[in-house]
Ligand SMILES: Nc1ncnc2c1ncn2[C@@H]1O[C@H](COP(=O)(O)OP(=O)(O)O)[C@@H](O)[C@H]1O
């Protein structure tokens with residue numbers, strides 16, 4: 001579904017200090033499954049996610065999604081993709097302060113409110129929130145709980161592609177495991193990108209892409225690993 005062709009992304013093109021965040025990446029991602037993107041801080045993982053999801057444009061090269069180059073489609077078509085086919089879990093969660101966990105998780109739901117609420121309650125509890133915490137506002141939730149509200153919100157409309165940037169960063173081991181289990185289940189018939197600098201949480205991924213200083217240094221597919 002996604003192919004990168006010589007994908008290069010340079011920040012501050014017009015300045016003296018250019019940052020090569022992505023250097024001529026070439027790769028085809030599977031249509032479904034869990035893809036782990038790993039690499040040290042500053043290696044270009046988030047930039048890769050932004051470029052795949054139309055939030056940033058490449059400096060050169062192409063991102064091809066379902067046979068179409070993203071550089072050739074209009075801004076409104078990109079918006080439509082982001083709204084209807086993509087789901088996002090950002091490093092910063094961007095929850096709405098005056099809304100409860102449930103309200104945040106359902107804020108952009110496209111199914112009727114009652115069904116959305118029931119779905120959010122299930123999702124949130126599956127990834128480790130207690131029933132009593134579902135009506136807490138972000139101010140009363142821990143970083144890890146807020147992160148999971150953002151994950152439930154991203155899954156709400158069953159996007160075909162889910163982009164998760166460090167989704168377990170503020171979680172303890174047990175809750176990270178719960179979240180990864182849920183993402184893995186979700187990835188059975190959809191595509192899930194999980195960015196992390198912690199290799200252990202994507203051990204079970206269908207594909208692992210290692211990024212080093214803006215380049216793909218290694219690609220491992222499940223089954224090819226020992
Ligand atoms: N908005 C920006 N402007 C300039 N440089 C940036 C910007 N965002 C990221 N960078 C730089 O691009 C490189 C890759 O960053 P990023 O994709 O955030 O890496 P990662 O997610 O792996 O930590 C880093 O050197 C970072 O400092």
Ligand SMILES: [Mg+2]
Nearest residue numbers: 045046047165
């Ligand atoms: Mg990042």
